[in-house]
Amino acid sequence: MSNNTTPNFSLDLSADVAFVTGATSGLGERFARVLASCGAKVVITGRRVERLLALAEEIRAEGGICEPIALDMRDRDNIKSAVAEAEQKLGLITILVNNAGIPDAQRATKMSDELIDNVFGTNMIGPYVLSCEIARRLMKEKRPGRIVNISSIAAFNIGTQSSASLYAITKAGVIRMTEALAVEWAPFHINVNAIAPGAFRTEMTQGKIDRVGDFSDAFPRKRMCEPDQLDSTLLFLVSPSSECVTGTFIKVDDGQSSR
Numbered sequence: 651m652s653n654n655t656t657p658n659f660s661l662d663l664s665a666d667v668a669f670v671t672g673a674t675s676g677l678g679e680r681f682a683r684v685l686a687s688c689g690a691k692v693v694i695t696g697r698r699v700e701r702l703l704a705l706a707e708e709i710r711a712e713g714g715i716c717e718p719i720a721l722d723m724r725d726r727d728n729i730k731s732a733v734a735e736a737e738q739k740l741g742l743i744t745i746l747v748n749n750a751g752i753p754d755a756q757r758a759t760k761m762s763d764e765l766i767d768n769v770f771g772t773n774m775i776g777p778y779v780l781s782c783e784i785a786r787r788l789m790k791e792k793r794p795g796r797i798v799n800i801s802s803i804a805a806f807n808i809g810t811q812s813s814a815s816l817y818a819i820t821k822a823g824v825i826r827m828t829e830a831l832a833v834e835w836a837p838f839h840i841n842v843n844a845i846a847p848g849a850f851r852t853e854m855t856q857g858k859i860d861r862v863g864d865f866s867d868a869f870p871r872k873r874m875c876e877p878d879q880l881d882s883t884l885l886f887l888v889s890p891s892s893e894c895v896t897g898t899f900i901k902v903d904d905g906q907s908s909r
Contacts, residue, residue, distance in 0.1 A: 664689030672750030674701035680877035686714030693736040695721035723776030748777040754816040773820035794839035801846040807907040832897030841896040848903025
């Protein structure tokens with residue numbers, strides 16, 4: 651509902667509990683810090699437990715409230731138990747950032763069954779199961795919520811020399827999942843949106859640079875974006891000001907892509 655103030659915008663997330671996947675590095679780590687800095691109680695998840703513990707201590711040292719929970723997005727039982735644990739410790743989850751993802755870095759015809767399962771499980775199936783688990787609890791409590799899915803510009807634009815076909819396929823699936831769930835959950839005031847980043851300076855991008863060399867000179871601005879340049883997009887989509895925004899995606903690629 652509109653509050654008729656000028657401007658109708660707030661960064662106060664003190665009434666929210668945020669659940670961030672893939673928080674052990676890169677964008678996920680940044681998202682967790684930003685949400686905590688705006689007052690949200692933050693659940694950070696990932697497979698590298700030592701990194702989760704270190705990040706939790708840093709957030710707490712800065713005055714934030716944070717709980718680290720080990721999570722493998724390929725494990726559906728683990729997803730459900732992690733949500734239950736998070737709710738027990740911090741309360742009902744009202745913000746979900748589906749950030750966890752892995753690249754394939756292999757030609758489609760050369761991928762092993764294990765790699766195919768890992769990419770689909772981490773990038774698509776896990777986020778779908780997690781979204782449903784959190785939405786189900788919000789519906790039961792008749793509470794609104796915000797879900798932000800992290801897709802990629804690869805969902806729209808992939809080069810002929812790319813060995814990331816399955817990554818692109820799953821990230822395109824994330825966009826369609828966003829659109830479909832937004833429609834289904836609109837009556838419950840659960841907003842579902844996506845961000846499609848271009849090349850940002852993260853651990854995953856560094857892995858690609860290590861394999862093929864620095865490719866930023868091919869971009870119009872000849873640079874990589876930095877994770878903090880996504881702060882404003884994330885905060886808009888999780889804040890009360892995005893009340894009427896659901897089922898959409900925002901490309902943040904610094905002009906790197908023509909589509």
